[in-house]
Amino acid sequence: MKKLFISADFEGTAGVAHWDETEKGKDLYDHFARQMSREVAAACEGALAAGYEDVLVKDAHDSARNIDPNMLPIQARIFRGWGRHPFSMMAGIDGSYSGVVFTGYHSAAGTNTNPLSHTMNTRNNYVKINGELCSELMMNCMTAAYVGVPVYCVCGDRALCEWIQSVNANIETVPVSEGFGNGSISIHPDLAVQRIRETVEKAVGKDKADCMFPLPEHFHVEINFVKHHAATNASWYPGCRQVDAKTVEFDTADYFEVLKLLHWVL
DSSP, X not given: OOEEEEEEOSTTSTTOOXXXXXXXXSTTHHHHHHHHHHHHHHHHHHHHHTTOOEEEEEEXXXXXXXXXXXXXXXXXXXXXXXXXXXXXXGTTOOTTOSEEEEEEEOOOTTOSSSTTOOBSBSSEEEEEETTEEOOHHHHHHHHHHHTXXXXXXXXXXXXXXXXXXXXXXXXXXXXXXEEETTEXXXXXXXXXXXXXXXXXXXXXXXXXXXXXXXXXXXXXXXXXXXXXXXXXXHTTSTTOEEEXXXXXXXXXXXXXXXXXXXXXXX
């Protein structure tokens, strides 16, 4: 059976330009949660049209209860809420999946290419792995590689799409918005849905080997926190060392150890 895993975030959804639009009970949240659901549904439909028989969607934003399950195809399953597993936004994936698609993803903390740029939360200034600013997409692509699953398509802000193609040009992208200062320029929401469906249908038929994300042999993690006491707290994690008032570092050859670190200290 061909199985697709979809990890769905919110801040890279077409039209989103403010935190209130991503938080339950705030201005325009319902409108943009519907658009998030539409984009996820389009990815599901593209995979089903390409012959996939099962799709597992991980709602991976905030409460992890944003997507309307009624808007998804009946072949789709949805993982709502948090499993409290180090895989986090990728919880539920394993080596039985044929590929991964990301929707609604956004640029990393420390970048200026999305008004909502961040990595996991707003309590850190940046996360780096092997000296490179690390986005949630980077973390999650490595998780896919860790279990031997390729990445077929990334949908979100333009800078993030350009980054993934700089790593592996075989991975398809759908840029739906572009950060501009504290704002965002977005394509029409209906066009975003159309392009996601069409691109995913094409992307998931690619050769697995061509779409694997490269997994390093060694991981040097650096986290710089907004508040100094967060770094002090993180320094108590086994193997984590504080190098200045706001920064900790961690080294390992096992990516799952990285995920455990991030799960506990971010």
